[in-house]
Amino acid sequence: MHKMPVWRQILTQASLLAIGLFVIVPIWGIARLAFDGSLKSRPTDFYFFPKQFSMVAFLEVLHHPYPSVDFSILLKNSLLVSFGAAILAVILGASLAYAFARFRFPGRQLGLFVLLLAAFLPLVAFMTPLYIVLSLLKIRTTLLGLTIVYTAFAMPFCIWNMRSAFQAIPKELEEAAFLDGAGIFTTFTRVTFPLALPSIAVAGLIAFLMAYSEFTIGWLFVEKASTVTLSMAIYSMVQEMGGPQPWSYLGSLAVIMSIPIVIIFLILQRTLLEKMLFGNPGD
Secondary structure (H helix, E strand, O other): OOOOOHHHHHHHHHHHHHHHHHHHHHHHHHHHHHOEOOOOOOOOOOOOOOOOEOOHHHHHHHHOOEOOEOHHHHHHHHHHHHHHHHHHHHHHHHHHHHHHHHOOOOOHHHHHHHHHHHHHOOHHHHHHHHHHHHHHOOOOOOHHHHHHHHHHHHHHHHHHHHHHHHHHOOHHHHHHHHHOOOOHHHHHHHHHHHHOHHHHHHHHHHHHHHHHHOOOOHHHHOOOHHHOOHHHHHHHHHHOOOOOOOHHHHHHHHHHHHHHHHHHHHHHHHHHHHHHHHOOOOO
16 A cells, blocks of 8 residues: 655645644634623624533523514524425426436437526525515515525536436336336336435535525515514624624524534435445445
8 A cells, every 4th residue: 555655644634734723713702602602792702612601692592683583483483484495496407407317309418408507596596586576476584485486596406416316327227117017207216316305405414404504585575573584683683793793693593503513414324424424325
């Protein structure tokens, strides 16, 4: 086995350490703000540990995170919209991705190009058409409308990701199922879908994260306080940070908001690790 030179080992370890610090330090900074009871407004100096450890900010945020709206309502809105967008993006995206991966039809290449272009467009480009369509359907200011908006954002990525997974599955497996008398739907649900599950899980997780963390475009489709999400509440809190409100409130809400993401990752970590270590079937 070829041994890596010492200077390259040092350079590699230093690079990994720099990347790790780049990721960890901001997270640690938010956590430190959340538990610092000495803050009366914004922090004026940098330090690694809270000057005065306190849980008051968490209690205040859980009691009153947004004007006239309870924390439970904000969390419920975020989870409903995010899980709804993820489920719709996976279900609709899987059918389109399978069609693009297995069938040849007129306009296939053009459709793939349009999807790729949509994946790189800024979110602002979707605002006007979605605003008009949802207004015509009378659901623009509802959670259903917001779910559709985030589904539209996530669909291009989900389709491309799942298409690659379906293409990597050998056609012979599906042909064997056809010979045994299985139909297209049975073959897809019993053979193709389970084999592509790691990529589908990744697509669903990305769709969930996009919906869970987005807040700028969402304000266009929200008019009532009862339909505000957690990410919107954090944005509103940031806008109000010029006043006397302690920044520990912002840190505590950010920490609380990250808990569902950590739980979902722990549930899906085996699938995600299989995707990262072994790739798609047939690679």
